[in-house]
Amino acid sequence: MISRVLAFIAVLSLCVQGAAAQSVLRDAETEAMFREASAPIFKAAGFNPDAIDLVLLNDGSINAFVAGGQAIYIHSGLIGAADSVNELQGVIAHELGHITGGHIIRFDEGLKPATGITVLSLLLGGLAAAAGSADAAMGVFMAGQQAAMGKFLAFSRAQESSADAAGADFLSKAGISGRGSIEFFKKLQNQEYRYGYSASSNPDAEFYRTHPMTSDRLSTLQDSYSRDPAWNTPPPASLQARFLRVKAKLYGYLADPQDTLRAYPEYLTDVPARYARAYAFHKEAFVDKALAETKSLIASDPENPYFLELEGQILLESGRPADALGPLRRATALTGNSPLIATTFGHALIATEDKDNFAEAEKVLRASVVRDRENPFTWYQLGVVYEAKGDIPRARLASAEQQLMNMQLGNAVRSAEAAEAALPKGTPDWLRAQDIAMSARAMMERQRKSR
Incomplete structure (x- = not known):
C-alpha cells in the first residue's frame, strides 16, 4: 500500500x-x-x-x-x-x-x-x-x-x-x-x-x-x-491570418510529408497551403518544388521576413549557403535582428567557408546572444568563429555555454575551467566562466543527491 x-x-x-x-x-x-x-x-x-x-x-x-x-x-x-x-x-x-x-x-x-x-x-x-x-x-x-x-x-x-x-x-x-x-x-x-x-x-x-x-x-x-460586450468581436484579421500561417507551418514541419500533402493538396494556392507544402517538399529533398512554393509566397508579400527566412533556410540546408545570404540578411534586417533568424544568417555566413564572412558572422551572432542567451546552437556557431580566428579561450567559453544548456555538465565544467584559466582575470568573460563552472557543479551535486 x-x-x-x-x-x-x-x-x-x-x-x-x-x-x-x-x-x-x-x-x-x-x-x-x-x-x-x-x-x-x-x-x-x-x-x-x-x-x-x-x-x-x-x-x-x-x-x-x-x-x-x-x-x-x-x-x-x-x-x-x-x-x-x-x-x-x-x-x-x-x-x-x-x-x-x-x-x-x-x-x-x-x-x-x-x-x-x-x-x-x-x-x-x-x-x-x-x-x-x-x-x-x-x-x-x-x-x-x-x-x-x-x-x-x-x-x-x-x-x-x-x-x-x-x-x-x-x-x-x-x-x-x-x-x-x-x-x-x-x-x-x-x-x-x-x-x-x-x-x-x-x-x-x-x-x-x-x-x-x-x-x-x-x-x-x-x-x-x-453577456460580455466583446462576445461578437472577431479577432483582428491580420492576427488570424498569422495564426493560420503558423498552424500550417508547424504541421508541415512536424507531420509526415505525405500527410502534409494530403492535408494541403497542390490545388490549394493560399498562403497556409503553400507554407505547409514548402516544408513537406524540403523534408523530401524536392528542392525545386520547395523553392517554387517559397517564391510564390515571397511574390505575394515581398517584405515578409519569414518567407525570406524560409527561402534562406531551404538554400542553406540544400548546400547553397552563399545563395542563402541574400534572403537571410534581408530577413534579419526586417525583423530588427531577431535572434533566431540572425543565428541562421550567422550559420550561413560560416557555412560559406569564406573567411571574409567570419567577421560579419561574429558580429551577427554576438548581437544574437545578447538578446537571447538560451539558444545553444548560437553559442556553438560563435565558438566556431572564435576558434577560426584563434581566440581559443572564448571558443572554450562558448562551448561551456552550449554544454550547460544541453546538460552536458562535466564537459561544461571542463570547458569553463579552461576558459577561466586563459581569460584576463576580472573581465566579464572571466567571471562568466566562473559562473558556468559553479552552476554546472551545483547541478551535478543535486543530481548526485537525487540518486
Missing part, C-alpha cells in the same frame, strides 16, 4: 514538471505571433507582456500548462486542434489564471491534506491488522488511499475553476471575445464523449478528474462570456 500511494504522489509531481521530458520548438514567426496574441491579455492582468514566456513543446496532445515561474507551455497538438487565434487566446488566459492564482506554488496545499489522510489510514490499518483482521486492514488502506486521491483531486478541480474565472476576467478586460474559449471547450467535450469520460456514461468520472467536467465548465462560462 505504501508504494502505491508514493507512486500516486510521484505521478502528480511529474505532471507539474512535464516540460522537462519534451523538446522545445523555437521559431521566430511563431513566437512573434504568440507575443501579439497574448500581449493584451497579459496587460489586462497587470503584467508586462515581456515578463511571461510562451513556450511551444513538441507534443501532439491537446494540452497547455504552467510549471512554476512565469512561463506558459503550449503543446504543438493544441495549435493543430485550434481553428482560430481566439481559441489560443482563451487557453492563454486560462493558464495565466493559474499563474496569478499561484497554483503551482500552492501545490503543497492540496498535497499535504491528501498525504495526511494517507498516513492516518496506514496507522488505522496497522491497528486493525494488529487486532488480527487482515481484511479490515486492507479495507482501511484502500479507503484511505481513495480519500487521499479524492481530497487532492477536489483541490485541483477548485484551482481549475478559479483559473477559468480569472481567464474570463482577463479576456473581458482585454476586449477579447470568449467565443474561442467556448469553442475550444466544445472540442475537449467531444474528446470526452469519444473516450467515454462523460458523467452520464460514468457517474464516478468527476471524482477521478483533475479538472471539472467540461460540460459544467461550459455552462458556467457560456453565460459569463455571452
Whole structure:
C-alpha cells in the first residue's frame, strides 16, 4: 500500500514538471505571433507582456500548462486542434489564471491534506491488522488511499475553476471575445464523449478528474462570456491570418510529408497551403518544388521576413549557403535582428567557408546572444568563429555555454575551467566562466543527491 500511494504522489509531481521530458520548438514567426496574441491579455492582468514566456513543446496532445515561474507551455497538438487565434487566446488566459492564482506554488496545499489522510489510514490499518483482521486492514488502506486521491483531486478541480474565472476576467478586460474559449471547450467535450469520460456514461468520472467536467465548465462560462460586450468581436484579421500561417507551418514541419500533402493538396494556392507544402517538399529533398512554393509566397508579400527566412533556410540546408545570404540578411534586417533568424544568417555566413564572412558572422551572432542567451546552437556557431580566428579561450567559453544548456555538465565544467584559466582575470568573460563552472557543479551535486 505504501508504494502505491508514493507512486500516486510521484505521478502528480511529474505532471507539474512535464516540460522537462519534451523538446522545445523555437521559431521566430511563431513566437512573434504568440507575443501579439497574448500581449493584451497579459496587460489586462497587470503584467508586462515581456515578463511571461510562451513556450511551444513538441507534443501532439491537446494540452497547455504552467510549471512554476512565469512561463506558459503550449503543446504543438493544441495549435493543430485550434481553428482560430481566439481559441489560443482563451487557453492563454486560462493558464495565466493559474499563474496569478499561484497554483503551482500552492501545490503543497492540496498535497499535504491528501498525504495526511494517507498516513492516518496506514496507522488505522496497522491497528486493525494488529487486532488480527487482515481484511479490515486492507479495507482501511484502500479507503484511505481513495480519500487521499479524492481530497487532492477536489483541490485541483477548485484551482481549475478559479483559473477559468480569472481567464474570463482577463479576456473581458482585454476586449477579447470568449467565443474561442467556448469553442475550444466544445472540442475537449467531444474528446470526452469519444473516450467515454462523460458523467452520464460514468457517474464516478468527476471524482477521478483533475479538472471539472467540461460540460459544467461550459455552462458556467457560456453565460459569463455571452453577456460580455466583446462576445461578437472577431479577432483582428491580420492576427488570424498569422495564426493560420503558423498552424500550417508547424504541421508541415512536424507531420509526415505525405500527410502534409494530403492535408494541403497542390490545388490549394493560399498562403497556409503553400507554407505547409514548402516544408513537406524540403523534408523530401524536392528542392525545386520547395523553392517554387517559397517564391510564390515571397511574390505575394515581398517584405515578409519569414518567407525570406524560409527561402534562406531551404538554400542553406540544400548546400547553397552563399545563395542563402541574400534572403537571410534581408530577413534579419526586417525583423530588427531577431535572434533566431540572425543565428541562421550567422550559420550561413560560416557555412560559406569564406573567411571574409567570419567577421560579419561574429558580429551577427554576438548581437544574437545578447538578446537571447538560451539558444545553444548560437553559442556553438560563435565558438566556431572564435576558434577560426584563434581566440581559443572564448571558443572554450562558448562551448561551456552550449554544454550547460544541453546538460552536458562535466564537459561544461571542463570547458569553463579552461576558459577561466586563459581569460584576463576580472573581465566579464572571466567571471562568466566562473559562473558556468559553479552552476554546472551545483547541478551535478543535486543530481548526485537525487540518486
